[in-house]
Amino acid sequence: MNIDSITNGVVIDHITAGKGMRLYELLGLDELDCSIAIIKNVTSNKMGKKDIIKIDADIPVNLDVIGYVDPDVTVNIIKNGKLVDKHTIEIPELLTNVIKCKNPRCITSCEQELDHVFKLTDKQNKIYRCLYCEAQAK
Amino acid sequence: MRSLIDIVDFSVEELDALIATACDIIDNPAKYSEKCKGKKLATLFFEPSTRTRLSFEAAMYELGGNVIGFSEAKSSSAAKGESVADTAKVISCYADIIAMRHPKEGAAYVAAKNATIPVINAGDGGHCHPTQTLADLLTIYREKGRFDNLTVGFCGDLKFGRTVHSLINALSRYTGIKIVLISPLELKLPSYVKKDVLEKNNITYVQTTDLEEVMPELDVLYMTRVQRERFFNEEDYLRLKDSYILEPSKLKNAKSDLCIMHPLPRVNEISVAIDDDPRACYFKQVLNGKYMRMALILKLLEEAAK
Numbered sequence: 001m002n003i004d005s006i007t008n009g010v011v012i013d014h015i016t017a018g019k020g021m022r023l024y025e026l027l028g029l030d031e032l033d034c035s036i037a038i039i040k041n042v043t044s045n046k047m048g049k050k051d052i053i054k055i056d057a058d059i060p061v062n063l064d065v066i067g068y069v070d071p072d073v074t075v076n077i078i079k080n081g082k083l084v085d086k087h088t089i090e091i092p093e094l095l096t097n098v099i100k101c102k103n104p105r106c107i108t109s110c111e112q113e114l115d116h117v118f119k120l121t122d123k124q125n126k127i128y129r130c131l132y133c134e135a136q137a138k
Numbered sequence: 139m140r141s142l143i144d145i146v147d148f149s150v151e152e153l154d155a156l157i158a159t160a161c162d163i164i165d166n167p168a169k170y171s172e173k174c175k176g177k178k179l180a181t182l183f184f185e186p187s188t189r190t191r192l193s194f195e196a197a198m199y200e201l202g203g204n205v206i207g208f209s210e211a212k213s214s215s216a217a218k219g220e221s222v223a224d225t226a227k228v229i230s231c232y233a234d235i236i237a238m239r240h241p242k243e244g245a246a247y248v249a250a251k252n253a254t255i256p257v258i259n260a261g262d263g264g265h266c267h268p269t270q271t272l273a274d275l276l277t278i279y280r281e282k283g284r285f286d287n288l289t290v291g292f293c294g295d296l297k298f299g300r301t302v303h304s305l306i307n308a309l310s311r312y313t314g315i316k317i318v319l320i321s322p323l324e325l326k327l328p329s330y331v332k333k334d335v336l337e338k339n340n341i342t343y344v345q346t347t348d349l350e351e352v353m354p355e356l357d358v359l360y361m362t363r364v365q366r367e368r369f370f371n372e373e374d375y376l377r378l379k380d381s382y383i384l385e386p387s388k389l390k391n392a393k394s395d396l397c398i399m400h401p402l403p404r405v406n407e408i409s410v411a412i413d414d415d416p417r418a419c420y421f422k423q424v425l426n427g428k429y430m431r432m433a434l435i436l437k438l439l440e441e442a443a444k
Contacts, residue, residue, distance in 0.1 A: 105263045107242040111221050114248065121334070132244020133265055136330065 020051030273427030
């Protein structure tokens with residue numbers, strides 16, 4: 001299967017196989033007009049299988065979202081057909097408006113203008129808790 | 139701006155200092171009778187809680203200050219749709235310190251983020267109730283003289299009981315504490331509290347459904363009410379509400395200096411026949427709550443003035 005290389009844009013590589021669509025949704029890529037390729041189950045020497053997302057536009061991507069979904073990915077920034085920057089990702093300490101608190105008793109459930117903020121409370125087990133009510137992110 | 143949202147916002151040293159202040163207030167009330175002269179406490183109670191609100195108001199009056207506020211959401215601007223953030227900003231223009239109760243978890247945090255005066259969380263849903271914990275700590279200190287090397291039993295609703303979570307959090311910072319968790323299976327302490335608080339701090343704990351079996355080893359017994367307002371399902375509430383009722387016969391194997399506590403209000407989980415037992419400390423707890431709220435108001439106003 002061939003996907004054209006991009007001239008200016010972003011390649012999100014080394015996504016754990018199966019997490020590409022989740023990343024696509026959380027990054028809000030469905031709202032963009034540019035060409036986007038989600039390549040699933042690509043054979044990888046390092047990972048066995050992986051997903052890749054190619055975005056054919058020079059847009060900023062929310063590294064916190066990527067770190068939350070899959071901190072092992074690499075983000076390659078392509079300009080004029082060349083790799084100009086490569087980000088490795090860390091698990092973010094705070095997630096703002098990436099996921100929503102589902103606790104019906106949380107203040108964010110009734111005050112719509114509040115940011116939904118989650119704090120990393122257990123890095124080893126990747127557990128985030130709502131900054132307001134401390135409910136665990138699901 | 140320093141506020142108190144969760145008991146862990148204060149260090150052990152700060153809690154010890156608050157207890158020392160409260161003890162000094164008890165011994166020398168006249169010394170504190172004008173400490174807050176000219177200051178106003180705003181009691182913002184978005185859900186009814188007569189005792190906590192009156193405790194705050196009594197505390198402020200005994201410090202020589204004044205009180206403004208409301209006691210239910212329908213008599214506030216919340217009924218018109220005002221946000222907690224806006225309410226906090228507005229009240230900051232009128233008062234020097236806020237005590238707020240709200241049914242939603244995290245509401246006090248939102249208020250503290252937006253107010254320009256200190257905010258005291260007087261209960262945010264099932265989340266935190268730190269001033270109850272202050273009352274509990276002063277009671278344990280005055281009855282036992284220490285926090286170290288105590289076996290503390292918590293009985294009843296350990297799942298939704300915010301006072302239980304807060305007190306466990308506070309006690310877990312002392313050494314030699316053993317926690318005994320007594321509850322029906324459906325109302326067990328949430329696993330995240332066990333993991334994030336008890337196990338993280340290497341606190342010894344046991345879980346049981348049998349109160350009488352563990353009674354002999356307890357230094358403190360903290361009874362709780364199964365709270366109707368925390369259940370979405372009335373059937374579950376009715377099934378569990380009478381799980382544990384402390385009666386004189388259940389105390390026959392208890393220590394002679396056991397300290398029986400309850401955050402109140404009680405329904406029927408402690409028999410009135412126990413009220414005259416010298417080990418019953420739950421009404422002392424109420425009084426201690428007022429003294430700790432006085433100490434807390436003083437501390438936060440002093441820090442705000444710096």
